Amino acid sequence: MKAVRIHAFGGPEVLQLEDVARPVPAPDEILIQVQASGVNPVDWVVREGGNDALRAFLTLPLTLGWDAAGTVAEVGSDVTAFQKGDVVYGVPNFTGNGSYAEYCAAKASQFARKPGSLSFVEAAAVPLAGLTAWAALFEQGQLRAGQRVLIQGASGGVGSFAVQFAKAKGAYVIGVASASNLGYLRELGADEVIDYRSQPLADAVRDVDVVLEASPVRDNAERLKAVSLLKEGGIFVSVNLDYPFNEEVLAALAQKHATGALSANQPRQDWLTEIAQLIDAGQVKVLVSKVFSLAQVAEAHRESATWHVRGKLVLDVANAIEPA
Numbered sequence: 171m172k173a174v175r176i177h178a179f180g181g182p183e184v185l186q187l188e189d190v191a192r193p194v195p196a197p198d199e200i201l202i203q204v205q206a207s208g209v210n211p212v213d214w215v216v217r218e219g220g221n222d223a224l225r226a227f228l229t230l231p232l233t234l235g236w237d238a239a240g241t242v243a244e245v246g247s248d249v250t251a252f253q254k255g256d257v258v259y260g261v262p263n264f265t266g267n268g269s270y271a272e273y274c275a276a277k278a279s280q281f282a283r284k285p286g287s288l289s290f291v292e293a294a295a296v297p298l299a300g301l302t303a304w305a306a307l308f309e310q311g312q313l314r315a316g317q318r319v320l321i322q323g324a325s326g327g328v329g330s331f332a333v334q335f336a337k338a339k340g341a342y343v344i345g346v347a348s349a350s351n352l353g354y355l356r357e358l359g360a361d362e363v364i365d366y367r368s369q370p371l372a373d374a375v376r377d378v379d380v381v382l383e384a385s386p387v388r389d390n391a392e393r394l395k396a397v398s399l400l401k402e403g404g405i406f407v408s409v410n411l412d413y414p415f416n417e418e419v420l421a422a423l424a425q426k427h428a429t430g431a432l433s434a435n436q437p438r439q440d441w442l443t444e445i446a447q448l449i450d451a452g453q454v455k456v457l458v459s460k461v462f463s464l465a466q467v468a469e470a471h472r473e474s475a476t477w478h479v480r481g482k483l484v485l486d487v488a489n490a491i492e493p494a
């Protein structure tokens with residue numbers, strides 16, 4: 171089968187499209203015939219050798235890609251939830267071999283039925299970013315109906331889902347992005363929108379229950395400004411696991427009796443199923459801003475690394491796409 175692998179860490183030039191053996195699923199795994207794979211920042215961070223949170227877990231060679239939609243081709247001996255031919259979406263084993271490949275073996279518990287209203291390309295855009303947004307808002311942030319949430323990076327992969335999930339659960343959403351994405355945030359349902367380049371947050375916002383840092387900004391001085399917008403007892407959640415809170419931020423949180431949390435995505439089948447229901451009910455839309463073939467993966471990584479993708483980038487693994 172074809173797979174995009176790396177044998178050394180480095181720039182986009184280390185990405186190699188190769189022929190490799192089809193993986194064999196372990197007893198608790200399914201083999202997925204991958205139709206499409208989402209592209210996430212973690213893919214090129216791993217390609218470069220990882221960050222402080224990841225480095226220790228990476229071994230070479232490695233097939234990248236941790237977002238998949240496809241068809242179940244085989245089931246492991248212990249798997250009862252799926253049958254051959256089921257159409258699924260989910261998160262391949264991290265940091266095992268991923269979904270930039272025609273087949274991928276992954277834990278069955280990390281997959282669920284694909285939303286019926288989505289194409290494979292759209293479905294592959296959902297799992298990792300969607301689960302990250304879900305864990306951050308509802309597990310770490312404990313967001314409830316009627317609460318006010320400020321979402322930074324609201325136009326990106328994680329942020330686009332966070333805005334819509336928060337609205338679907340009845341929260342009041344303040345979305346932060348650059349000027350050209352403010353209309354997009356309103357289309358997603360944001361109640362208020364803020365341009366981070368021209369509007370100081372403190373002038374526009376106060377009394378939020380939850381701040382979600384889903385932007386790539388790793389800057390504790392910026393965090394201090396966001397903490398100042400929280401209500402007493404509020405919660406500041408960051409998905410930037412590799413960038414801990416410093417003492418100043420912790421002190422500012424303590425002064426407000428607020429909580430700070432670093433939040434990881436969790437590959438949970440029950441959440442994927444609930445997300446699929448929201449999508450099929452029309453409450454959550456999926457924006458794929460660009461589709462690439464496996465052979466165009468380097469281009470996809472360069473685009474992701476700009477940190478200004480609206481929605482998601484996806485590799486259409488099953489169909490070769492000619493360069494534009």
Ligand SMILES: NC(=O)c1ccc[n+]([C@@H]2O[C@H](COP(=O)([O-])OP(=O)(O)OC[C@H]3O[C@@H](n4cnc5c(N)ncnc54)[C@H](OP(=O)(O)O)[C@@H]3O)[C@@H](O)[C@H]2O)c1
Nearest residue numbers: 302323325326327328347348351385386409434435477478
């Ligand atoms: N913990 C986890 O499990 C996990 C999982 C996935 C992602 N993450 C992290 O989550 C963050 C977002 O990931 P993503 O996949 O959503 O990335 P993304 O799709 O590239 O989105 C990033 C967003 O951040 C905004 N942004 C860029 N520069 C900014 C700046 N200087 N100030 C404020 N906003 C800025 C961009 O909005 P504009 O284009 O409008 O500027 C863009 O929409 C990353 O740091 C990533 O490492 C963590």
